[in-house]
Amino acid sequence: xxxxxxxxxxxxxxxxxxxxxxxxxxxxxxxxxxxxxxxxxxxxxxxxxxxxxxxxxxxxxxxxxxxxxxxxxxxxxxxxxxxxxxxxxxxxxxxxxxxxxxxxxxxxxxxxxxxxxxxxxxxxxxxxxxxxxxxxxxxxxxxxxxxxxxxxxxxxxxxxxxxxxxxxxxxxxxxxxxxxxxxxxxxxxxxxxxxxxxxxxxxxxxxxxxxxxxxxxxxxxxxxxxxxxxxxxxxxxxxxxxxxxxxxxxxxxxxxxxxxxxxxxxxxxxxxxxxxxxxxxxxxxxxxxxxxxxxxxxxxxxxxxxxxxxxxxxxxxxxxxxxxxxxxxxxxxxxxxxxxxxxxxxxxxxxxxxxxxxxxxxxxxxxxxxxxxxxxxxxxxxxxxxxxxxxxxxxxxxxxxxxxxxxxxxxxxxxxxxxxxxxxxxxxxxxxxxxxxxxxxxxxxxxxxxxxxxxxxxxxxxxxxxxxxxxxxxxxxxxxxxxxxxxxxxxxxxxxxxxxxxxxxxxxxxxxxxxxxxxxxxxxxxxxxxxxxxxxxxxxxxxxxxxxxxxxxxxxxxxxxxxxxxxxxx
Amino acid sequence: xxxxxxxxxxxxxxxxxxxxxxxxxxxxxxxxxxxxxxxxxxxxxxxxxxxxxxxxxxxxxxxxxxxxxxxxxxxxxxxxxxxxxxxxxxxxxxxxxxxxxxxxxxxxxxxxxxxxxxxxxxxxxxxxxxxxxxxxxxxxxxxxxxxxxxxxxxxxxxxxxxxxxxxxxxxxxxxxxxxxxxxxxxxxxxxxxxxxxxxxxxxxxxxxxxxxxxxxxxxxxxxxxxxxxxxxxxxxxxxxxxxxxxxxxxxxxxxxxxxxxxxxxxxxxxxxxxxxxxxxxxxxxxxxxxxxxxxxxxxxxxxxxxxxxxxxxxxxxxxxxxxxxxxxxxxxxxxxxxxxxxxxxxxxxxxxxxxxxxxxxxxxxxx
Ligand SMILES: Nc1ncnc2c1ncn2[C@@H]1O[C@H](COP(=O)(O)OP(=O)(O)O)[C@@H](O)[C@H]1O
Ligand SMILES: [Mg+2]
Numbered sequence: 001x002x003x004x005x006x007x008x009x010x011x012x013x014x015x016x017x018x019x020x021x022x023x024x025x026x027x028x029x030x031x032x033x034x035x036x037x038x039x040x041x042x043x044x045x046x047x048x049x050x051x052x053x054x055x056x057x058x059x060x061x062x063x064x065x066x067x068x069x070x071x072x073x074x075x076x077x078x079x080x081x082x083x084x085x086x087x088x089x090x091x092x093x094x095x096x097x098x099x100x101x102x103x104x105x106x107x108x109x110x111x112x113x114x115x116x117x118x119x120x121x122x123x124x125x126x127x128x129x130x131x132x133x134x135x136x137x138x139x140x141x142x143x144x145x146x147x148x149x150x151x152x153x154x155x156x157x158x159x160x161x162x163x164x165x166x167x168x169x170x171x172x173x174x175x176x177x178x179x180x181x182x183x184x185x186x187x188x189x190x191x192x193x194x195x196x197x198x199x200x201x202x203x204x205x206x207x208x209x210x211x212x213x214x215x216x217x218x219x220x221x222x223x224x225x226x227x228x229x230x231x232x233x234x235x236x237x238x239x240x241x242x243x244x245x246x247x248x249x250x251x252x253x254x255x256x257x258x259x260x261x262x263x264x265x266x267x268x269x270x271x272x273x274x275x276x277x278x279x280x281x282x283x284x285x286x287x288x289x290x291x292x293x294x295x296x297x298x299x300x301x302x303x304x305x306x307x308x309x310x311x312x313x314x315x316x317x318x319x320x321x322x323x324x325x326x327x328x329x330x331x332x333x334x335x336x337x338x339x340x341x342x343x344x345x346x347x348x349x350x351x352x353x354x355x356x357x358x359x360x361x362x363x364x365x366x367x368x369x370x371x372x373x374x375x376x377x378x379x380x381x382x383x384x385x386x387x388x389x390x391x392x393x394x395x396x397x398x399x400x401x402x403x404x405x406x407x408x409x410x411x412x413x414x415x416x417x418x419x420x421x422x423x424x425x426x427x428x429x430x431x432x433x434x435x436x437x438x439x440x441x442x443x444x445x446x447x448x449x450x451x452x453x454x455x456x457x458x459x460x461x462x463x464x465x466x467x468x469x470x471x472x473x474x475x476x477x478x479x480x481x482x483x484x485x486x487x488x489x490x491x492x493x494x495x496x497x498x499x500x501x502x503x504x505x506x507x508x509x510x511x512x513x514x515x516x517x518x519x520x521x522x523x524x525x526x527x528x529x530x531x532x533x534x535x536x537x538x539x540x541x542x543x544x545x546x547x548x549x550x551x552x553x554x555x556x557x558x559x560x561x562x563x564x565x566x567x568x569x570x
Numbered sequence: 571x572x573x574x575x576x577x578x579x580x581x582x583x584x585x586x587x588x589x590x591x592x593x594x595x596x597x598x599x600x601x602x603x604x605x606x607x608x609x610x611x612x613x614x615x616x617x618x619x620x621x622x623x624x625x626x627x628x629x630x631x632x633x634x635x636x637x638x639x640x641x642x643x644x645x646x647x648x649x650x651x652x653x654x655x656x657x658x659x660x661x662x663x664x665x666x667x668x669x670x671x672x673x674x675x676x677x678x679x680x681x682x683x684x685x686x687x688x689x690x691x692x693x694x695x696x697x698x699x700x701x702x703x704x705x706x707x708x709x710x711x712x713x714x715x716x717x718x719x720x721x722x723x724x725x726x727x728x729x730x731x732x733x734x735x736x737x738x739x740x741x742x743x744x745x746x747x748x749x750x751x752x753x754x755x756x757x758x759x760x761x762x763x764x765x766x767x768x769x770x771x772x773x774x775x776x777x778x779x780x781x782x783x784x785x786x787x788x789x790x791x792x793x794x795x796x797x798x799x800x801x802x803x804x805x806x807x808x809x810x811x812x813x814x815x816x817x818x819x820x821x822x823x824x825x826x827x828x829x830x831x832x833x834x835x836x837x838x839x840x841x842x843x844x845x846x847x848x849x850x851x852x853x854x855x856x857x858x859x860x861x862x863x864x865x866x867x868x869x870x871x872x873x874x875x876x877x878x879x880x881x882x883x884x885x886x887x888x889x890x891x892x893x894x895x896x897x898x899x900x901x902x903x904x905x906x907x908x909x910x911x912x913x914x915x916x917x918x919x920x921x922x923x924x925x926x927x928x929x930x931x932x933x934x935x936x937x
Contacts, residue, residue, distance in 0.1 A: 181655040184622050187642040188649035190720055191672035199672070203659045290664075296674045306641075 005483045016392035020406075023389070023446065024453050028412050030433070031261060031424035034254045038432075045251035056252045059240070064259065067237040069149045071220035074159040075167075078216050079209060081160070082167030084318040089168065090175035100319065102558060103326055108165045109505075109558050111512030113531040114550035116226025117543055118329035119158045120535075124230075126346070127336050129328065142232045154230045161325040162223060163216035170212035171205060178204050192306035195299055214271040215415070218264050222417025224515025225528060229535050241419040242518050245426075254427065257420035264416050330551055337548045340541045357542040364542040368530065368549075375526040378441055379510035382448035383456075383503050389449070390456035391492075391499065394464055397457070407461075410454040422447055422516025439522030447520050448510040455509065456502030463498030504561050508554060572633050572646075572724040572756045573598045574619060579628030581614055581780075588614040589625070590780040596758060601750050603767035604760045605804075606777030607935040612760040615777070616726050619758065621645045632724065648717030652729035654709050656701035662712050663697040669720035684719045691715065691749070707738035714746070718753070725750060727759040731766065743770055764804060768792070776800055779936055798846055798922045802933050807848035807920065808893050809929060814843045824921075828889045832865050836921045844924035851882065851896040853918040856904070857911050866913035869893065871904045885912055 035042055046056045089101055107115065122128035124138035133139065144153045178201065186196040224238045231239060237260055244253035289295040337354060339345045344352025351360070358365040397403035413421055425447045429437040437443050469491060476486045492499075514528045521529060527550060534543035574596040581589040588611040596602045604612045617623040619630060621642035629638045637645050656665050666688070670680035688694040693711050701709055710730060717725060730746070731739040747770045750757040761767050767774050768788045776784040776791065776799075784791060784800045795801035802809070812824040815831070822836045824845060832847070839845065857866055872892065873884035883895045883904060895912055897904075904910055925932035 179653070179655070181651055181653060182657060184617075184620075184642075185649065185651060185655045185657070185716075186668070186672070187622065188620050188645075188647055188726075189669035189672065189716065190643045191668075192641075192643050195672050199668075200657060290671060295671070299672060299674055 009483065012392055013396060016389060017396065020389055020393060020453070023385075024413070024450050025409065027425040027428045027446070027450055028409070028416075028421070029424075030428040031254065031258050031420060034258060034424075034427060038251065038254070041251035042255050045249060046255050056249070059235075060237075060252065060256050060259070063235045063237045063240045063256070064263075066151070066234065067221055070151050070155060070159060070236060071217050073146065073149055073151060073156065074163055074220045075213050075217045077156075077160050078164050078167045079213060081318050081321060082164055082212070083171055083205075083209070084314055085164075085168045085322060086171035086175055088315055088319065090172045091180070098562075100322075102562060103322065104165055104168050106326055106555070106558060107162045109508040109512065109561070110554045111514070111528040111531070111550040112162060112223065112225035113229055113514045113528045114333075114512075114547040114554075115162070115329065116158055116229035117531055117535055117547045118333040118551065119161070119226070120154065120230045121336060121544070122329040122332040123154055123157070127339075128332050142230070152230075152232070152234055155227060155234065155236070157325060158226045158230050159220045159223060162226060163219045164322070164325075166215040166219060167209070167212040170208045170215070174205055174208035175201075192299075192303045193311065194302035194306045198298075198302070211271060214267055217267060218415040221260065221264065222415075222419070222515065224417070224419050224518070225512070225532070226514075228514070228518075228532055238417040238419045238515060241417065241423060242515060245419075245423060245519050250432075253423060257417070257423045260420050261412075261416045265412075268411065268415055333544060333548050333551065337544050340544055344541075352541060354541040354545045357539055358545065362539065362542070364534070364539065367525075368527070368542075368546060371525050371527040371530040374441055374444070374521075374524045375511050375528065378444045378448060378524075378526065379507050382445045382452050382510055383507045385445075386449050386452035386456050386506055387499060387503055389453055390460060390502065391495070393453070393457050394460045394495070397461065398464065407457075410457055412454075413451040414454045414458075417515065418451070418513060419515035419519060421450060422519035425450060425516070426520050439520050441521075441524040443520035443522070444517055444524065444526065447516045448506075448513065451513075451516075452506035452510060455506040456499065459502035459505065460495055460498035463495055467494050469494050501561075504557070508557050508561075511557075512550070512554065573631075574724065574756065574758065575631040575634075576615075576619070577629045577631070579615070579618060579625045579630065581611070581618060581623065581625050587780050589618070592628070592780070592782055594775060594782060594785055596756060598756055599754060601747055601757045601759065601770060601772045602775060603771035603773075604758065604775045604777060605764060605767040606762065606775075608762055609936070610777045611780040612762070612777055613728050614780075616649075616728050616758065616760050620647050620649050620726055622649075646720070646722050646724065648714075648720075648722035648725045650710070650714055650717050650725065650727040650730045652732045654701075654706070654713050654733060656704075656709055656713055656716070658701050661698055661700050662693075662704070665701070665712060666716045666719050668716065673720055675720065680719065680721075683721070684715065687715050687718060691745070705738075706734045707742055710734060710742065711745075714749075718755075723755055725755050725757045727757065729760055729762070731761070731763075739766075746770065768804070776803060778803075795920065798848060798925060798929070798932050801848045801920050801922075803935070805850065806894065807850055808854075810847045810849070810891070811924065811929075812845050812847060814839045814841055814845060817841055822921075828867070828887070830865065830867075832916060832919070834916050834919055834921060839921075839923070846922050846924055846929060848920040848922065849914050849918065851894040852880075854893065854895040854897075854912045854914050856895070856897065856901070857913045865916060866911050867893065868909065868911045871906055871908045871910060874904065874906055883910075885910060 046060065047054050049056065085104065089097065089104070123140045124142050126135070126137055128138050130136070130138045140153055142152065142154055145151060146153055146156055182200050183196050186200045187193070191199065222238045223236070224242060227236050228239050228242065235243065237256060241253050241257045241260070244256070289298070340352065340354050342353050342355055343350050350356050356362075358368070393406070397407050425443065426439065427433055429443060429446060431438065437446070472490050472494065473486050476490045481489065512528050514532065517526050517529050518532070525533065527546065531543055531546050531550065534546060576595075577593050579589055579592045580587075592615060604615060606612050614623060618625050621637065621640055625638065629636055631637065632645060632647070656662070657668065660668065666684050667681060670677070670684070685694065688697070691711055693708060693715070696704060696708055696712065704712065710733075714730070727746070731742055734742065743766060746757075746759075749755075759770065771788060773785060773787050774791055775782055778799065784796050786796070791800055791804050795804060801807050810826055812826045812832070814822050815825045816823040817840060820835055820837060821833055822839050824832045824834060824847070826832060826847075867887045869885040869887040871883050872886040875882040877896070880896045880898045881903065883897065885893045885895055887893060893912065
């Protein structure tokens with residue numbers, strides 16, 4: 001009897017490990033081997049093209065520089081905006097707090113292409129807020145740049161909206177964990193609220209701000225779905241990977257993808273090391289200015305700005321900006337669907353109406369329905385497979401040495417640009433290497449598995465580590481339960497919450513993902529990509545309808561998500 | 571210097587009335603304990619004094635100055651927390667000098683005063699250690715020095731001994747009182763521990779459900795409690811019901827429920843009033859013969875507990891009541907099931923009108 005269970009266990013674990021290696025690990029790291037295998041392609045396309053010389057290399061450097069400026073400024077604003085918001089959510093107690101919290105999270109689950117289109121409409125066209133101010137154009141032009149850094153404002157604000165949740169959530173989580181008593185102590189000792197923030201909270205929050213920034217930076221660097229819609233002629237690195245793949249410049253695309261992955265790694269790796277070394281211990285930043293004249297001046301300044309009125313203004317501004325960035329585009333897109341329903345409100349032509357584009361000669365409805373089917377079928381299948389792969393993986397990660405390496409490797413698909421990931425999957429399964437699959441829904445599913453498994457493993461691990469599961473399992477064993485019963489009656493029910501949360505997150509992620517899907521989809525166009533195609537073919541009313549529809553689906557999803565994870569507030 | 575005056579302070583958290591109109595004045599140089607069961611609003615009161623919470627209504631005066639709307643950093647109070655709350659990323663020295671630093675005080679004078687205080691308390695040797703390297707008692711002493719480092723003359727302590735080992739607790743308790751007196755401070759010390767309050771306080775505020783039930787010296791609260799709740803809350807009482815059957819000058823004749831008559835000194839009652847007699851367990855005696863027949867009860871020992879300096883007997887009377895009797899070690903020990911006769915000295919009896927809400931309601935710690 002003992003032996004049978006042992007064999008069963010080994011079989012399950014070994015097969016899981018094998019499947020994981022083939023489905024997740026190899027496709028993730030395949031891109032890294034690309035330069036070795038296709039060194040000639042790269043040299044030909046990037047460095048020594050007989051026609052254009054190293055023009056592609058120049059382009060690569062250009063898009064990388066642009067992406068860096070964009071992501072760095074995004075993260076900077078994320079921090080400035082995100083810390084006060086995290087404060088409001090962690091320390092505040094007001095009606096509507098749950099709503100605000102949901103709002104902050106919304107961009108995480110919203111299909112980015114839909115959101116990108118909504119933002120484009122809102123800020124750069126007459127259908128957006130321009131109309132509210134009586135303008136006959138948008139309040140921004142698609143080429144309006146931020147001063148000094150030459151980054152289009154529209155791309156910048158979309159990136160801020162999409163990456164803000166990473167800072168807010170990590171800082172908020174840390175703040176909730178920090179006992180408010182330290183702030184109280186500091187106040188009674190005579191420190192104003194800003195001085196308290198600097199001297200008492202900052203040391204505690206630094207790791208959280210740091211890891212949130214790293215996530216936000218990685219996300220911004222890799223964002224494709226919204227960027228491709230709002231970018232106009234500008235190319236970010238992640239978008240360039242997609243575009244070049246379309247133009248069959250595979251060597252250049254792969255080379256750029258690889259650089260992106262390496263950069264992401266260079267950022268993530270030190271961050272991981274720093275965080276794991278600080279974990280458990282206490283960060284003791286040296287207080288260089290403590291007690292000096294500089295600090296005295298600083299304290300006086302902080303005292304001036306610690307007045308309640310300044311705090312209220314700061315909080316008000318941050319909340320207002322969040323509302324403007326997230327809610328206004330949603331309102332505009334929904335409102336526009338109605339005003340474009342039967343005719344174009346500006347030209348009066350029925351050809352420009354939602355109804356005409358969906359049911360008329362363009363006949364977008366069946367296309368949309370098919371895309372919906374592709375999206376849901378692929379998201380469901382990949383989530384389903386990922387769940388069954390993730391549960392034994394959690395076990396492996398916890399019980400075996402290789403677990404820690406596995407866990408670190410699993411971070412890769414979470415942070416590398418999705419277009420690079422899509423390219424890697426395509427190269428691995430596709431004609432260039434294994435030759436098993438061509439771009440289609442099957443490749444979409446395989447790609448989604450690659451980033452779904454890490455999500456589910458992480459949320460399940462979080463529950464696993466937060467519970468005394470081993471204790472309960474041992475208790476059940478001493479009571480004579482066989483391994484099957486232990487798993488069914490003890491382990492799974494405890495882990496259920498993490499698994500469900502992970503499944504919902506990976507489902508929404510799969511549904512909204514654009515960058516990788518564009519590369520691997522072939523003729524099976526998922527709904528998130530359909531929005532991009534519609535915008536590119538200027539079928540605006542159809543794009544409007546599809547965006548509104550995506551936004552509504554994701555809003556429903558986040559409500560469900562809230563209800564499911566209500567107790568733990570992930 | 572500091573005198574603390576609260577006028578009709580109220581505070582609500584949603585449906586919870588944490589404070590329902592608290593008024594009291596703590597005199598300069600006094601050591602006052604706020605005593606009450608968990609959740610009665612003690613911490614809320616203290617935090618309102620410190621400015622960590624805003625009252626819904628009412629005013630707070632420190633030293634005659636209205637500080638109701640002043641933030642904590644402008645109130646000059648020292649606050650000591652139950653869970654100690656030393657800043658984890660700073661060593662002891664940085665912790666104790668935090669106040670002078672953020673208040674931009676003159677470094678030399680402030681540091682000198684802090685160092686002296688640490689030497690007096692014998693904790694100077696822990697200066698370089700981080701909070702996680704300190705024992706609870708030492709850490710709390712550091713926290714007390716930190717609270718006083720800016721020269722605060724008003725010390726607010728929220729269950730300062732609550733997180734400590736019992737032995738450390740006793741030592742630190744007396745240390746605290748001596749320090750407060752030596753340094754001429756005013757202290758308001760919150761605790762739910764009766765003994766702690768009785769032994770250190772000049773005066774005790776007894777709180778229940780956001781209301782001040784009494785504010786007096788420990789002796790008065792114990793021997794002359796103003797109402798039945800305080801009598802029972804401070805040191806337990808046995809309760810008997812009765813009716814005033816006659817008023818004779820300064821004395822009243824009370825007929826107990828079991829029919830016995832007791833004559834006591836009492837004022838303000840008239841014939842026919844329902845009353846409650848409260849008698850402390852140590853005020854009962856076992857009688858060997860027939861002395862004082864009229865106020866003795868007979869019963870059976872239902873439980874015996876050895877309490878160290880005395881025995882505690884539960885005596886079940888013929889009427890079915892249980893009377894608790896504390897009897898010093900040294901006399902003969904009663905055995906379980908033994909028939910005994912107990913009596914009490916009428917001089918020690920506390921007498922109150924029968925509470926309108928009933929006895930049980932009157933004694934409940936939460937209302
Ligand atoms: N921040 C708060 N939010 C909601 N309820 C609170 C808060 N602080 C205290 N309370 C409630 O107010 C009452 C009094 O609390 P507290 O002053 O902490 O009592 P004590 O210190 O006497 O134990 C309790 O019922 C408590 O639950
Ligand atoms: Mg308390």
